[in-house]
Structure formats: C-alpha cells, structure tokens
Amino acid sequence: MGFFRKNIGGLHQAVRVVLGIAVAAAAFVYLAGATAWLVALGGAGFALTGLVGYCPMCAIAGIGKGGVS
Secondary structure (H helix, E strand, C coil): CCCCCCCCHHHHHHHHHHHHHHHHHHHHHHHHHHHHHHHHHHHHHHHHHHHHHHCHHHHHHHCCCCCCC
16 A cells, blocks of 8 residues: 555554544443444544554644655
C-alpha cells in the first residue's frame, strides 16, 4: 500500500486501535438496533486508521509526521 505515508506515530496508533475496539464493543453492549451498528462501524474505522498508521483527517489538517505542525 504505497499510496499513502504514515502520518501518526506508534503510540498514537496503539491508542487508536484500543479506543476503536472499545467503542465498537461498548456499542453492542449499551446500544440497540441500527444505532449500535453505526457506532460500532465508527469505532472499527477509528481502529483501522490506527492499524494502517494513516489518518486522512490529520493529513487534511496538516497534523502528524508529514504535516506542518
């Protein structure tokens, strides 16, 4: 996958993965129906950005290793 450059660091990646999984799990425990699936999907997407090490919104804002700040 050479179309992007990692823009978040190792600790940031780990935090994203853990929080994403926690949000997805909590969605199924505390919510019901379509809301649970939508929140879980958001948590899974957050965890996925941690797994690959690339955050599109951080790249747009110029935050991270390749950004301005």
